[in-house]
Amino acid sequence: QAKDKGRNTYQKYRYEMNSKHAKRIKIECDLRKAIEFQEFEVYYQPQTDADTGKVVCMEALVRWNHPELGVVLPSEFIPVAEETGLIINIGEWVLREACRQTKEWQEAGYNHIKISVNLSARQFQQENLVETVSSILRECGLDANYLVLEITETVSMQNIDFVVRTLKELNELGIQVSIDDFGTGYSSLLYLKSFPIQSLKIDRSFIRDIIDDTDDAAIASAIIAMAHNLKLKVVAEGVETEEQLKYLKENHCDNFQGYLFSKPVPAEEFEKKFMSKRS
């Protein structure tokens, strides 16, 4: 009996291992063809301004419409894309598509809002990153002032001189840079001072328990105060409730992003819900 049970557990374990492993291999394999087969789509999530309540920016978030698996979320394929280096091509595709869409909305006479695009550490290491970004902007005809690039604190573990130089070059083009998932990474404070960046996004994990956990509340308000002293704007990510919003407003957070306002949505839906004609 015990032996049988042991065997069943083992079988189940093996089955799960195999299916998990098989899925990972399938993802890696299919990922190579996904750009060519046009299976990626950019979703957009609004960021609202604390003073006006208006949408001032939108974050581009990639989705993979897999022919058999359905919609695959970034958490399932971005790590694979990073390991294999495929993130370079995928990231470039997302940037181009997001800039193209933003320009299209501007041309159609909608209010001009910024587009914020995630860059992986691996993309940031690329020698020709600045050239690539500026040629995409040129190609799309989008003014650099409308582009924000989100990087994570992991880039600060790379060669600091290279990082600072790259950030300066991006700034000189008119592009703004934001530190994403702030507070979860490494050596945040030391580098904040030397990095020419314009904003930071407080990680969702601090926002989640802001109402019940006094430590998280203290951390969030301290991050906002510190960022403002460094002349940085602050975006709170993962805002889900009115109570969280109220707390963040009282603590002078500049912009809000989260399910309270909207989940990331496809372009057509974003246009219907959040774009308004210029007055």
Ligand code: C2E
């Ligand atoms: P991120 O850049 O921190 O993006 C925010 C994530 O939080 C998104 O998940 C978004 O859907 C989710 N989110 C926003 N508001 C809420 C909320 O109120 N509650 C909850 N529970 N979640 C919320 P998503 O789209 O699954 O993306 C996950 C991560 O994948 C992103 O985190 C980013 O690191 C990465 N990613 C997504 N698109 C790209 C891309 O084009 N390039 C790169 N390099 N990374 C990307």
Ligand code: MG
């Ligand atoms: Mg982001």
Ligand code: MG
């Ligand atoms: Mg984030």
Ligand code: MG
């Ligand atoms: Mg995050």
